[in-house]
Amino acid sequence: MTAATGRSPGRAPAAFAPERRSFVAQNPSVVWFLAILALFCLGVTLMAEATGTGALSTSMVKTLGKTLCLCLVALAMDVVWGYCGILSLGHMAFFGLGGYAIGMWLMYARTEIIVAENLSGAVLPPTEAEIRDAIARQIFGVVGSDEFPAIWSFADSLVLQLAMVVLVPGLLALVFGWLAFRSRVTGVYLSILTQAMTLALSLYLLQNESGLRGNNGLSGLQNLPGLGHVSQATISIAFFWASAVALAAGYLLFAWLVSGKMGSVIRAVRDDEARLRFLGYHVESYKLFVFTLTAVVAGIAGALYYPQAGIINPAEIAPIASIYLAVWVAIGGRGRLYGAVIGAAFVSLLSSWFTGGGAPDIDLGVYTVQWTDWWLVLLGLSFVLVTLFAPKGLGGLIDLIAERRAPARVGDLGPDNGALRREEGPPEEKAR
Template identity: 75%
Template sequence: MQQSFITKNPSVLVFLAILALFTLGVTLLSEGAGAGFISTSFIKTLGKTLCLCLIAVAMDLIWGFTGILSLGHFAFFGLGGYMIGMWLMYERTRLIVVESLSQSEIPATTAEITDAIGHQIFGVVGSSDFPLIWAFADSLFLQLALVVIVPGILALIFGWLAFRSRVTGVYLSILTQAMTLALALYLFQNDSGLRGNNGLSGLQNLPGVTASQDMVSLWFFWGSALALGLGYMLAAWIVSGKFGSVIRGIRDNEARVRFLGYSVEVYKLVVFTLTACIAAIAGALYYPQAGIINPAEIAPIASIYLAVWVAIGGRGRLYGAVIGAALVSLLSSWFTGGQAPDIPLGFATIKWVDWWLVLLGLSFVLVTLFAPKGIGGLIDLWTELRTPDRHGADLGPDAGALREQEAQQ
């Protein structure tokens, strides 16, 4: 009898149940629901954390299961944010310009409105003309499509060039990091068409929406939770089937998998492109909650942090990636937000804002040396120590090799 996906993977159901209860609990305690126990700013922090958990799942899929240490996935994350940010900034500016020009005695023409919008958006970089990449900024549907199309095409082209050349190991990691650095340096330029170092701002304001920020933050929180749930299910479905067995084989012994007749490069390319699209969706949900995006968000150090999260949580375990990203993200907000009390030592004072990165780096080193399976390994240890529920199953070569009576001994 064919078992369903959930039956074969009960951990997925457990994860979805925990995520649903967490989402419901936060909603009921939020300011938007009227309880007021959780502030709107913290709702945004939780929503952004869920987005980081989603990109961590993507990172675990490409690194933990396929064995490709990509140090460039935050580039796709940032591109997703830029794509949706272009529409948010354009539409919000358009509404402001139209309302302002409507007070004129002579109605403004379409060209005048477009020029005014361009001046408002690009005046900070000394321009008023819309670059070609803003051609679809007035269409929400097309910009949503570009959220996955642009990062997907970039990942497809880069992956095809890298994998067909059979670049592996640390050399591939360096290439992905170089790609991220090149993209960040390009976006820093004013003539990149994305306002250079100024980036895109005001993304937290949804055009045409009169709801309060309390409700808007909840909407994005719900969207982030839904995206994480769907992304987790997709990743679990991929790794639980034949495709998952092949990519784990590539991780463990690429040459042997190629000898068996599998097209290793195709499998790598599919996973690399798919995870890039997942990362872009996470970014498209993250930056409207952050309110701003600039090229510094795409710096290579961000992708290194992502690898640290997955390593601390436990790579090769989807729930481990979620645990690592959530734990480090929330701790980072606590330490760098000035909420952690300083520790006076007499001769000096430990300020966690300055020492957080040192603590994070030390945690990564300790996990690598003494707990290579990460936090997720503790869950594995607990499940392995439990008494197996055999129920008289035949566990030997012959029928009746181990029955209920023997299983209880």
């Protein structure tokens, strides 16, 4: 011990020891988000047709359930773009692949029930091969085929198709990300590559030879096999709650991911990738992990979305859909998980209102503004205005209301980048 201080050399004073804070203390928005989501779900349940007063129609409950799914994929987009700095214009492709994976089982199982009922009156009971051939004709007759493509090999198994919801987007993201990140492709070039991947996938799915019914897509997904006696009102509220649980779990997962050491590394990838690599971190591994994880979450969101939408076709995977997703996150405020949720919910609900005829047309005398035609112009203008004048997006309003400030930390107020600066410290440090 030293004579001046009475403590061992090299040991930090107790006052300067780092304070270990709990996950909730580091992420107060998590508690608020879960509480608001729970109250929202309770209110919808009390007003739904199947479980409450009927003030909310079944179609509105489905719209709200789909909005929750869009909020979940927006969360994934915010993590990969707002936190990791990878502007991916292909995450809606992973969203669509998750929808196709569950849609294949829904179509197969529902068609199997219909075929079995039609063949039940035959003199001789049909064989399994005859039933399967009849199912193939029923599903693929619209594209002039009567055989199951190879990708439908597991369509008769719900468990395997649920696995495909995770595996197909995850493997595609893993392979694509490994090829792109190991080649040190960054910035706008990486965005172009993700957009090219999305375009190639959508063009392939448009072909009848893709095995997914080409431009016709998969339809009737809202009719769950074996639940024909259950009303759509009941099914809609069940999917609404499933979407809410998935969104809550996704928010918790990503809040945990970006709050610890992993979160610091991810932000460093965004802010100064070269310096992080110089410090010895394998940057490509972190980028690949985030890219793949968010793709899997996007696939899960899609698997919950399309049974509520009822149909999925290649247009859902077109590059414009991923651009819309980036716009939602930008308007909500990237780099804030709650901002992504706010942006996706606000824009998607507003879009439903404008394009669904809720917004009245404006008669200017010489021209009538019809919002079904002008909504996209308004959305693009909003994106430009937010980018120029409100880069924090709608989530920045939450920051103003909560008066968020940097935590009052004590310690060495060094001059280096990343060090605790004097203006970040408590008042007594600033006064020195």
